[in-house]
Amino acid sequence: MNSLLEKLYVPGHIEYLILDPNLVILDKSPRVERFAEFPQDVAIGQDARLSFPELVGSETIVQQIIAGNTQNSYLEGITRSSQAGTPLYIDFNFERIGNNAILLMEDVTEIMVLKQSLLQRANEAELLLSALKASEDYNKKIISSMGDALFVTTGSGKIKTINQAAQQLFGYSEDELIGQPIALIIEDEQFLLEASQQKLSSQQFLAGVEVLCHRKNGGELIVEFSCSVIQTRIQGSPAFVYIGRDITARKNAEIEMNKALEKEKELNDLKSRFISMTSHEFRNPLSSILMSVDILENFADEWSEDRKDSHLQRIRQCTTTMTSLLDDILIIGRAEVGKLEFKPSPLKLTDFLQYIVEDIQLLAGSDYKIALNLSPSLDGKIFQLDEKLLRHILTNLLTNAVKYSPQGGQVDFEVRIENNWLHLTIQDQGIGIPPADQEHLFECFHRAPNVGDISGTGLGLSIVKKAVDLYRGKIVCRSELGVGTTFQVDLPLNGIPKS
Amino acid sequence: MAIISKKVCMIGDFGVGKTSLIRRFVERQFSDQYLSTVGVKISRKIVNLQHLEVDLSQEIKLLIWDIEGQTKFKAIASSYLQGASGILVVADSTRQETIEHLQDHVKQFVAINSNGMIAVALNKVDLVDPEDIEQIRKNMSFSEHQVLGIYNTSAKTGQNVDHIFETLAFKIWRQDNR
Incomplete structure (x- = not known):
């Protein structure tokens, strides 16, 4: 049977084992030991799993083939980690032969090594692409979710990247801005000049520069920009990254607050001057009144009517002066609080x-x-x-x-x-x-x-x-x-x- | 007690770390260098079940089939899975698509061997924030009763590597000895 098989069916480079349903070796090719992990255990009457441990689990396959339920079973490129040096790859092919099964084994090392080399490159490229895609996706999400406006320009200042916040802030679409000079957005020439001078010092960056900008619809806004330089893959061709935050509301609030503080200060000054002035301006007439009253109380009986009238006149004059002063203060006060109005x-x-x-x-x-x-x-x-x-x-x-x-x-x-x-x-x-x-x-x-x-x-x-x-x-x-x-x-x- | 030999398969997408998990488990080594597997590479290791159950003096020789990973051009050959007592399905926790394919791999194995044990490994957890891993786990669920659980593994640090293989071996032994 052995010699007949070899002559009729089995090419010289293929080895075989003929197995019964319990994986006991019934026959074998003369050089089958070269594929065995434990060659010493390859013997007729011996359990094939001793010499070929990878046959553990193949019992059902062999039985199904012998029973005719399955025509054949093919396992491609089996190798063992226990092998030192260049691995041996074997194809296993189970087929039925009479009431038994034949396991045909072929050395496919050469083709599998070649395949491994190709697969290695393909998989490495795929992994790299996957990582790049994930990284790009991650970065894009970060940029698009930024609350601050982002512009990336070429060395000459042409906009090449913007984010969603930039479009919303300035009211332009991406198509309207890409390729346009950054000066369309940032009109502060001094800032742009300073930024461009960073070409040679990529470690530095400008931060917190407040720039008056205009929206597409002409509306003004104050934007706090920072600018840094990044080196592109082309040597000597930097890109500029501008990040801007709308601080219009904050600046307006600051201006309002400063105005309020200034007003408060003015009012305080006014109050101080008022207190100082009134204490001075009122003291003299009040003193005069008091003095005249004292004199009249003490000497009225002794004095002539003319003399008494003179003091009464002084009291009246002082009172008039104070009334006039109070009137003026009241007018000023009304003007200060906005109650003095223009009513033609x-x-x-x-x-x-x-x-x-x-x-x-x-x-x-x-x-x-x-x-x-x-x-x-x-x-x-x-x-x-x-x-x-x-x-x-x-x-x-x-x-x-x-x-x-x-x-x-x-x-x-x-x-x-x-x-x-x-x-x-x-x-x-x-x-x-x-x-x-x-x-x-x-x-x-x-x-x-x-x-x-x-x-x-x-x-x-x-x-x-x-x-x-x-x-x-x-x-x-x-x-x-x-x-x-x-x-x-x-x-x-x-x-x-x-x- | 005689040593029992059992076939277990490693399946999953390419590059998820199947070979690295085996190498860590069998050889106690790890390399960052990626080496793609073609065909199937068989390793073996004897597991002493005493690690999991003190009174159990049973050893199992695991024949671990490291099967070429699935790519978009080539699926896993079902013939490799025939006769396997269990599988370890592996995903790379840094690559969402490999996690999404886990269910397909589980179904493929169950279609061939409805009694085999299945362990799921979320590998490379050392590269992901723990809270992200928790979220990934929350998004995963397997209805197959053969699935033993989802394990956070790292071939690099060795996290859960021995545990997942030993648990799989133990469950396979218990399946045979009920």
């Missing part, structure tokens, strides 16, 4: 001006002269004016003009209308305002040092300025020491002009 109403201007001048003239007495020069075009005309604000402006300017003029001095008050503006000019020949004090003219409680004993609160011109501002008008002062002062007030007619 029909006003016959000439009548109003004459009344004001007469009023001031009455207070000034005959030692001073106020010359009102009205443009003829004003005669009898009614204008939309805020009487209250106008009164604050004129009363204070005219009173000052009189107060700081020498005895017998004249105040010229000219009123005209031109191009829908009301021009008021008040000129005196008084003591003048030192140049250093002219820039502080409208500050509360500020008084020039050359006023001497002339009484005043330092609030009049502040009130004038606030009233002119509410009018959206203009006020200009020209003054020369010892020569005189001219105030020019220009107020728009027919309501507040658009700013």
Whole structure:
């Protein structure tokens, strides 16, 4: 049987074992031992699993083949880890032969080694691709989920990568930005220049640079950018990575906070000055009142009526001064909290001006002269004016003009209308305002040092300025020491002009 | 007691670490270098079941078939799985697609051998955050009663390597000795 098989069916390079259902060797090819793990155990009548341990588990296969349930069973490229050196690969093929099974074994080492080499390269490439894909996917997800805007540009500043946040922040689509210069987004040339100078120092980066940017729709936003340089795979060709965070809201909040702090500071200063001024300005009249009251209490019985009247007059004068001061403070206070408003109403201007001048003239007495020069075009005309604000402006300017003029001095008050503006000019020949004090003219409680004993609160011109501002008008002062002062007030007619 | 010999197979996608797990278990060695397996490479190791049950003085010789991993071009040949008492199905916990293929491998084995024991190894856990591993495990479930469990393994550190083979050997022995 052995020799017949060899002659008829089995090629020379194939070895075989003929096995019974219990895997006992019934016959074998002469050189089958070369494939056995334990060649010494290959013998007819011996269990094949002793010499070929890989046959453990093959019992069912062999029995099914002998029973005719399975035609054959093929196991490709079996090798053993216990083998040293180049592994031996064998193909196992079980087939039926009579009432037994034949296990044909063929050395396929050469082809399997070649296959291993090919598979190794293919699998390595696949693993690498898989890792790269996973890494790329991971990085893309990180970039797309970033809340900050990301731009990557070429060395020359052309945008080549952006993320979702950048599109949302600036309102451009990816197609609209790719290939465009980064200057389209970042208009700060200084920042871009500094960034480009990092070409040679890739370890450095710019951080926290606040840049005013524009959205596609023209809207402004403030973005805090950082910029770093990365080396691309092309030697000497860097890429720039810009990461920007919209800080518009934060900056606006900061500005608002600073404004509020500034306002708070101003109010505090005002309060301090008020306390300081009131304690000073109120103390003198109050002391005078107290002194006069004391004197009247102690000596009223002994004094003549004229003398008593003199003290009563002093008390009245002091009270008037304090009332005037309080009125000014109240006006300033109302302006500070926004309660002083511009409320125009029909006003016959000439009548109003004459009344004001007469009023001031009455207070000034005959030692001073106020010359009102009205443009003829004003005669009898009614204008939309805020009487209250106008009164604050004129009363204070005219009173000052009189107060700081020498005895017998004249105040010229000219009123005209031109191009829908009301021009008021008040000129005196008084003591003048030192140049250093002219820039502080409208500050509360500020008084020039050359006023001497002339009484005043330092609030009049502040009130004038606030009233002119509410009018959206203009006020200009020209003054020369010892020569005189001219105030020019220009107020728009027919309501507040658009700013 | 005589040593019992049992065939167990390692299956899974290519590159998941089947050969490394065997090498760690049999030779107590590990190499980072990837060497693809072609055909099937058979290793053997005797497991003393006393490790798992103190009173049990039984040894099992495991013939471990390291079967060429599945690729997108080639499936695992079912003929290799015939006669196996158990399998160890392996996935690479860093590669989602290998985890998704676990179920297919389990079904392939159950179709051939409905009584064989199955252990599932989530390999390379040393490369993944423990909380991610927990999430992967939560997303996995096997309805086959032959599945002994899912084991977090690392051929590099040796984590659970002996345990998974010994448990598989023990369950195979118990299956035969009920």
